[in-house]
Amino acid sequence: MALLRTRDVSKKFGGVTALNEVDITVADKEIVGLLGPNGAGKTTLFNVISGFLKADNGRILFEENEIQHLLPYERVAIGIGRTFQHVKLFRDLTVYDNLLVAQHRHLSSGSFAAMLRLPGWRRDEKDARDRVEAILDQVNLRPWAEARPGELSYGTTRFLELACVLSLQPKVLLLDEPASGIQQKEVEALGPMLKRIRDENNCAILLIEHDMSLLLNTAERIYALDFGKVIAEGTPDEVTHNDQVLESYLGRTRRDSVA
Amino acid sequence: MSATATDTAELGLTPEAPASRPRSFIPTRNQLLGLAGLAVISLLPVPFGDFGFFVGQYAAVYAMIALSIVILTGYGGLISVMQYSFAGVGAIITGVAMASWGWPFWIALPLAALATVPVAAVVGMIAVRLKGFYLAIATLTFANALGETLFRWERVTGGQSGWLVERPAIGSLSFASDVPFYLLCLGVVLLLVWMMDGLRTSRIGRAMLAVKDNELEAQALGINVFKTKLAAFVISGIVAGIGGSFLAVLLTSVTPTAFQSPFSEFTSIVLLSLVVIGGINRAIGAFFGAITLVVTQQVFAGAECFYSFVAVYSAAVLILFVLFRPGGLVEVGQRLGALVRWKPVVGIAVILVVLGINIGGSFFFVNAC
Incomplete structure (x- = not known):
């Protein structure tokens, strides 16, 4: 069953076409890769799916429901989680509090309950802290619990961001270049890790990645984008042997010869 | 998720980890120290007698209004220069309810708090679409708009002379004189601080x-x-409204001129800067800020030359705080507390030096004037 589908999604910035009638499908628990040169529209597609940008036209379907009118936080609530190309996080909050903020959607007590320390608030806070404690151990972030994101290595902030997004219990996880800025040794471990994240959280993953070996070894299916258009779709093997893909991204590029 | 544990370990992330800072959920000793500090501050007016309590009640009431800034700006990051206008709404409603309708204070108070909700909601709905500088400018014009309309509307404000209100009582327990009224306001502001501290977590x-x-x-x-x-x-509006309501009975009169332009904008800005000195990130910072405000305004207002010195000194302190201690007096207090616990002799010496410079400097300038 298709979990997430985009239908004829287009987006223009000024005169530039960032997305041109993009149709992609992500099935339940599938790992799908997005391939394409810089400016192909991959991140724009993420922004449109997660609600940070409004598409000019086209539909976005999640579990067969149209969601293009939903706000970002509403899309989180139905199960769409995303990371950013440049890790954001909350710079003034500790690692612990970053993870605590990520528990937001699992909590329900109101502000008055908190002001008066009512039992509902106590229960909520205890649950949230218990979950954060568990996550700290699971992702080995405990030594940094009281540190702020700025004090961590870039790779570690990526894991923190991932832990935050996984706290949302998404059905589909949109990962925007998870390997960028981390060491090659760490990148090699990332592929198996993403597969395990998928297996243990029962979520699909839509992956933007410039590291070719990571993308080809992890994704089960790949869409190749160029100039905002899907130019190829298929298994990693099919896509890497597609002439258009070779020309636009992998091989002797059209752009080089023009330049 | 458990798989990620092994992965991060494999990735060699653990060795660089800094020493873990233990996290305690029952910091009883710190809480006791905090309570002791609060008790000392609450008893500050005692050595100054009647004048101390007179000033103390102003501090407590201004702390309520300042607390609204902690919620809005310290928690929410929204800069508003109209918080005194929200207090004005609370004060005016208290005046109308008590003087015109003959309601007791204890019913006028919740009405005043609720009356700020629609105002705060309308302002909020417009304001949340703006950021930083533009938000500040928008609230400035809202304060001006309220100052030129609501606070000039004679039927609401009671005209130039305003409303006369009496200080409240519970049965035979009257809060008319300064000492019980100070204790009442202190109790209310500490309750509000405690509530807003709970809100934070x-x-x-x-x-x-x-x-x-x-x-x-x-x-x-x-x-x-x-x-x-x-x-x-909305929450900060309610808190400011409560502060305004207490301000009305503190002054025993509600004069609309105080909330008209440009006085309300001026007071809002002064409160904002003093909350920054007090500590904008924590609820108790509003309390510290308000004490700083009344000490500078009420205690030293008489001495002209000294007041000039205080103004320059405050400016210097504000700049230093913004640059080096953005957490304000709360942060300074926390650091000094940590120092005392780490090296008691050095810590107490530093506190004495800081107090000595401030008190000694004050005496020097008072005499020099």
Whole structure:
């Protein structure tokens, strides 16, 4: 069953076409890769799916429901989680509090309950802290619990961001270049890790990645984008042997010869 | 998720880890120290007798209004220069209810608090679409608009002379004189500080801190930014309204001129800067800020030359705080407390030097004037 589908999604910035009638499908628990040169529209597609940008036209379907009118936080609530190309996080909050903020959607007590320390608030806070404690151990972030994101290595902030997004219990996880800025040794471990994240959280993953070996070894299916258009779709093997893909991204590029 | 544990270990992330700072959920000793400090501050007026309590009640009431700034700006990151106008709404409603309708204070108070809700909601709905500088300018014009309409409307404000109100009583227990009224206001402001401190460690309070820090990330983690900012506006409006209501009975009269332009904007800005000195990130910072305000305004206002010195000194302190101690007096207190616990002799010596410079400097300038 298709979990997430985009239908004829287009987006223009000024005169530039960032997305041109993009149709992609992500099935339940599938790992799908997005391939394409810089400016192909991959991140724009993420922004449109997660609600940070409004598409000019086209539909976005999640579990067969149209969601293009939903706000970002509403899309989180139905199960769409995303990371950013440049890790954001909350710079003034500790690692612990970053993870605590990520528990937001699992909590329900109101502000008055908190002001008066009512039992509902106590229960909520205890649950949230218990979950954060568990996550700290699971992702080995405990030594940094009281540190702020700025004090961590870039790779570690990526894991923190991932832990935050996984706290949302998404059905589909949109990962925007998870390997960028981390060491090659760490990148090699990332592929198996993403597969395990998928297996243990029962979520699909839509992956933007410039590291070719990571993308080809992890994704089960790949869409190749160029100039905002899907130019190829298929298994990693099919896509890497597609002439258009070779020309636009992998091989002797059209752009080089023009330049 | 458990698989990620092994992965991060494999990735060699653990060896660089800094020493873990233990996290305690029952910091009884610190809490006791905090309570002791609070008790000392609460008893500050005692050595100064009647004058001390007279000033103390101003500090307590201004602390309520300042607390509204902690919620809105300290928690929510929204800059408003109209918080005194919200207090004005509370004060005017208290005046109308008590003087015109003959209601007792204890019923006028919740009405005054609730009356700020529609105002805060309307302002909030417009304001949440603005950021930083533009938000500040918008609230400035809202304060001006309220100052030129609501606070000039004679039927609401009681005209130039305003409303005369009496200080409250519970049965035979009267809060008319300064000492019981100080204790009442102190109790209320500490209750409000305690409540707002609880808010900070809750779903909605953390959402405010998150939105202040990074709106995009907050949205990505499922936070409704609009609702969060609106909640900050409404809760801070209610708190300011309560402060305004107490201000009315503190002064025993509600004079509309205090809330008209440009006085209300001026007072709002002064309160904002003093909350920064007190500590804008924590509820108790409002209390410290208000004490600083009344000490400079009430105690030293008589001595002209000395007041000039205080103004320059305050400016210097504010700049130094913004640059080096953005957490204000709260942060300074926390650091000094940590120092005392780490090296008691050095810590107490530093505290004495800081107090000595301030008190000695004051005496020097008072005499020099």
